[in-house]
Amino acid sequence: MCTTLFKNNSCEVPEFSTYCDEGGFAMSETDATMPVNSIWLCYPGNKNIGGNPLYHEMAHLLQQIIFESTSDHQFYQTLPDLVDQAYERQIVSRYFPAGEVWAVAVEGYMMDGGVDYKSSYSSLQMIKNEHPEMYDLTTRYFPTSPADYWQF
Numbered sequence: 001m002c003t004t005l006f007k008n009n010s011c012e013v014p015e016f017s018t019y020c021d022e023g024g025f026a027m028s029e030t031d032a033t034m035p036v037n038s039i040w041l042c043y044p045g046n047k048n049i050g051g052n053p054l055y056h057e058m059a060h061l062l063q064q065i066i067f068e069s070t071s072d073h074q075f076y077q078t079l080p081d082l083v084d085q086a087y088e089r090q091i092v093s094r095y096f097p098a099g100e101v102w103a104v105a106v107e108g109y110m111m112d113g114g115v116d117y118k119s120s121y122s123s124l125q126m127i128k129n130e131h132p133e134m135y136d137l138t139t140r141y142f143p144t145s146p147a148d149y150w151q152f
């Protein structure tokens, strides 16, 4: 996996000069690079609120490449019910795209920043308490200990 950071939009990256996206996007089987907006990331001196495109796109990448190529049936059998639960429990808005729920949950799980940081799936503990089924799926692929990432 190759991650390329940009500051304004993805057209700054030579490989994606004709496709401009402000946040970034996941690579697919035909791409070698995953472009991500560096301004939207949290690191010392750059506290960004609302999301993390690196973890978000990494979740899409896992789904689009790893889970697809390994035919991860458990993931694909489980995810639709989890998306329905996210809507029913009002963890995400009814209008939130179904294909984004997993990526947003992974973002919140990995960042573990709390409600001041993110409005949905705000922390590892929130996911464990309010959407334990999503916690179970997420911990199938990610460690249960908090990530060593920038803390507020």
Ligand SMILES: [Zn+2]
Residues within 6 Å of the ligand: 056, 060, 099, 100, 103
């Ligand atoms: Zn997404």
